[in-house]
Amino acid sequence: MSADDGEPAAPLPSPPAVFDVCQVGVVLRAVLFMEAVLAVLALFAATTPADWLGQLATLTGGALPATLLWLVTLCALHKRLARWRPAWQQAAGAGLGALAGLYGCGLLRLTGSLGKAPWVASALAGVLFALVAMGWLVLRARGRTPAATTARLEDLQSRIRPHFLFNTLNSAIALVREEPAKAETMLEDLAELFRQALADPRDSVTLADEISLAERYLAIEQVRFGDRLRIRWDLDVAASGARLPPLLLQPLVENAVKHGVEPSPKGGKLRIRTERRGGRVVIEVTNTLPPLRWAEQPLPRGHGIALANVRDRLRLLHDMQAQFRAGVDQDNYRVRIDIPAPEKE
Template structure:
């Protein structure tokens, strides 16, 4: 490679300049089922505690909770709907203004809930000012929780990127790949060239910023490049099976999520076994969900040993992106280790 090409490669890795006017943290990421559920439960808990101040009997407390829920629940849902609808617009504000907008929306939601209760004759007199302040206070707490959730993605994504980068450039993998390519240069130059291209793609994918999520199709392509390299190294010891549903290709995953799973399959299934291992990667659409499975045979007594760090990383990053809609399961049975991931379509 020429020097100019090397320099251009480094230029490609330079971080893109930040767009002016964008906030550093999007605090209004309320477009998640898990966020909606937690917000509703939080407000209901506050309503339940507040209702205790107005009665001394269990029946009276239940009555108060039911009546107050009639105003609090619509107000909470209204706040969440507006926060989700205005997500892109509010993201253009700086962080303090995003906080302020959330509090003001909470005050408006409080007034809305108060208006609903006043129309049915529950409140007399109508505490407009108190309702506005209560809505602002509850929304401030919810905004703070959303900020913490957004910030929680940063260290997990950074740690994942460092882990995967280290895994790809670990000396034995790099040296084995280069040695395999060298051995093929004269006998099969086309195969050696393809192998080096796959290695280049792996490094490029690891070093270039990918964003919060990528498509399943991109992750499958990366896994195929990695397994193509390992196929040259291990030959018939790797028995690959792909069962891919084209309808699942657009599902979103955290970047670099699938590749460590297939790397684990090679490391703990193929490498320790003289006979190699059978690796199967499948994707399937089931209604509004996509199911992804990575399965590999393991030598006797291997079990789940050695899978813990990578699996914990995958589980945490999946939870940060999809919350309760993302499901992760893993286990070993009858000499077969399987990871099962379920994400929204």
Template structure:
């Protein structure tokens, strides 16, 4: 565990308005979900499958034989698939300037891109001599209509992300200011004031940092390294309270620190482990946090032993919220798994590096 910051340096940095090295600076930006955030693999896969399903159904009209349907479906796919990918690439590349537009113009831009993509697909087939005559107007109209549905899906996804993040933030804020956690921390600091004033100030500093991040305007994502610093501050507080009952083991891979996570995601997992592993046990518990980078994937594990009679069910209250936020950020590129075996509970995350 990292040593507590020097109290004197903390006081000076606070007065000067600077941050202690290793601290997380609050992000002043408001939480905004980009409508045209089409850069996720999950969004691309769903868009392609949707358009191909529409093409497959459309190819059924005017065909009575399976072979005729396959030929027409293949022909249409030759134009529709490149057009769809072109629309997705454009939406991904232009998501920042498009996000600055008002909602009505965002819709207009998305539908216009769809019409252009439809013309692009029609042009590809016409150049290959597969469409005679080329249905330019029909292709533009079809592209605009399909892009309308895709934009509607992206708008729904963006709107779904913001309430989920807001609800998650409120839940975590309540967790961070649980009365008994606050009172126990203050009592620990009071007990240290006379005997070890420097350690008491360090405890209050860690508590202040937790509250600052719980109350700060959340960003869409932070780095795993920042989340680790915050979790270390939380465990430094709990170490004062539980002493030898809390045994923490860190196994951190520096190559994994830049992976993106929703803010305040790791700390609730660590807090969950303390609440259900250390608190109910008179002998305490072991807590292990590990990070590993494996190619383009980062694996994060939070493991804790549990006393006899405490099972997996006690861990479920906070985990559904964490799982939902992680999937909203990384979609199909993220995995969230839990396991309970032989008195040991583990949360395992897989996120893009």
């Protein structure tokens, strides 16, 4: 928002920490990468497949605990390291990599798997692994913002369509004379939707923010459809702090109205439910399906672009910790999202 609007512009989010390794996906990829490197190295010394498996098992016995130690240590220190300069962060990561390499070498030496411990080579191998892993983490962090911005721009067409703007303005015009206060409220809701859509990209917002925006959108559609649109909210306050990509819930709600309520002569029901279950937050958007026999021609079906966009943006923010499912459930269409719950203060 510009200074002419009378409100200060929202500050840009700080870049994510280099050592954001506290995710299952990051740990899994690091372990798989380490095992792939060891498998190739074992080929140089092995003469038979059985020998190769033995060499790989021996190397894994030292490298796997060292890799996990490096990841766990960085996860425990990532908030403190995030306050440091990038060069110091990288130096700390490389130093911890050297210590992890020495730890792995020491394990193999204690178990008798190594006759003579290559301490220097192990430390350098740890540094090399740390540098490669940190380089990937930096590229991953840098790639999140442009990818999210691209997804945001591509999704504008599906979220705030020209026909939606046209219908909303027509509804407001019809209300101006008879119910000017309601028309003013509708236009304010529309302005807020567009303000959010065109605001500076942010990394994430709270579920409470997304619910508030969806309420504005559905308030507009309620004026259009009247009693044909029946909405039920089942909201868990404990889930409101969960993080989502901005403007993620609104296209799901709009899809539910467009494909579930609008085509049906009797309208339909829409339910938005949130629930916190331990360390997870569940978000569900459910709509009734329109009858298929009343229309002379088959009802139009969507291309799934908005759903694919939501899935990709969730993966950008939460990686493997996010789950997305969508499909027909008896007489309803249900979209379910599982994301990590907010940390308790």
